[in-house]
Amino acid sequence: MLIQKKPSWFIPENEATAESAYLNRRQILAAMGFGIAGGMGILPSLAEAAISGIPAPRNPAYQLDRDITPEDDATTYTNFYEFGSSKNIWRKAKRLKPDPWQVTIDGMVEEKIKIDASDLIAQLGDQEERLYRHRCVEAWAMAVPWTGVPLEKLVKFAKPAAGAKYLRFETFLDPDIAPGQRQRWYPWPYVEGITMAEARNELPMLVTGIYGKALPNQNGAPLRLVLPWKYGFKSIKSISRITFTDERPVSFWEGLQAKEYGFWANVNPAFDHPRWSQKTERLLGSGDRVPTQLYNGYAEQVADLYADMPQERNLFF
Ligand SMILES: Nc1nc2c(c(=O)[nH]1)N[C@H]1C(S)=C(S)[C@@H](COP(=O)(O)O)O[C@H]1N2
Numbered sequence: 001m002l003i004q005k006k007p008s009w010f011i012p013e014n015e016a017t018a019e020s021a022y023l024n025r026r027q028i029l030a031a032m033g034f035g036i037a038g039g040m041g042i043l044p045s046l047a048e049a050a051i052s053g054i055p056a057p058r059n060p061a062y063q064l065d066r067d068i069t070p071e072d073d074a075t076t077y078t079n080f081y082e083f084g085s086s087k088n089i090w091r092k093a094k095r096l097k098p099d100p101w102q103v104t105i106d107g108m109v110e111e112k113i114k115i116d117a118s119d120l121i122a123q124l125g126d127q128e129e130r131l132y133r134h135r136c137v138e139a140w141a142m143a144v145p146w147t148g149v150p151l152e153k154l155v156k157f158a159k160p161a162a163g164a165k166y167l168r169f170e171t172f173l174d175p176d177i178a179p180g181q182r183q184r185w186y187p188w189p190y191v192e193g194i195t196m197a198e199a200r201n202e203l204p205m206l207v208t209g210i211y212g213k214a215l216p217n218q219n220g221a222p223l224r225l226v227l228p229w230k231y232g233f234k235s236i237k238s239i240s241r242i243t244f245t246d247e248r249p250v251s252f253w254e255g256l257q258a259k260e261y262g263f264w265a266n267v268n269p270a271f272d273h274p275r276w277s278q279k280t281e282r283l284l285g286s287g288d289r290v291p292t293q294l295y296n297g298y299a300e301q302v303a304d305l306y307a308d309m310p311q312e313r314n315l316f317f
């Protein structure tokens, strides 16, 4: 495949244009001519939840060391390249139709299935809410309440063959809905992958909601992955296929630029991105800069997974 290499995919936010990078939602609304009060009505509407069980009881085991990010910031400052490369694409993402939504589970499984996202979640059992930090490779961060089910439940449900070593996740492909997918230099559809051992860890979640409501489209409706110890690009949105495989998947960003966006992508302040520092991160909302933490602060849960890998390798290769 011929990929036309663009010099600046994944523009770090400090190089991005002012309006996409620094305006908060109120400023954006004001710039568009909406008053603060009037603005409330045009918030991305959280349509009737097709997926039941939201809101879900919070699991108290997952505590934060920082404030929860204001909802407006987490739902209007988003990365979803299918709808464009700016952060304020929440309006464009309204075109996505997350219900009904077919998810295919295939590859090295007992039986290939195609199932609606709401039925899949119902099969996986009760949903729960967890407060997690999220760290984008571009050095912005947030802390949000996600609703979903632990990914290990999906693994059990899928009954993978003993030889399956990886999970490969794929986002929908429909350039009529997602104009970013017309940009041919990107290897659409968006793909991500993790190992089976990572999938069986307690942290990964298959997420259906945020702030106690169904996921707004721009945050990855109706179903996304959340991997809080890895750079945010691994947390793939709007999943349409989950494949169990013995071959390591090549993820979307890895396929574009493996030296900048590796397969493992574990958050690590000791290794800078080739084009910017990873030592600190900027919190959405307050704008405060805080130190980056190894594994985004989740070393206790995940460090064992990488015990025999040199640190640099567990970031890139
Ligand atoms: N399909 C898809 N998933 C995606 C992305 C994307 O562009 N497309 N962006 C990733 C990146 S870079 C980040 S930081 C997170 C952002 O999630 P949020 O917008 O809900 O904060 O989604 C990830 N998942």
Ligand SMILES: [Mo]
Residues within 6 Å of the ligand: 079, 135, 136, 137, 138, 231, 232, 233
């Ligand atoms: Mo990101």
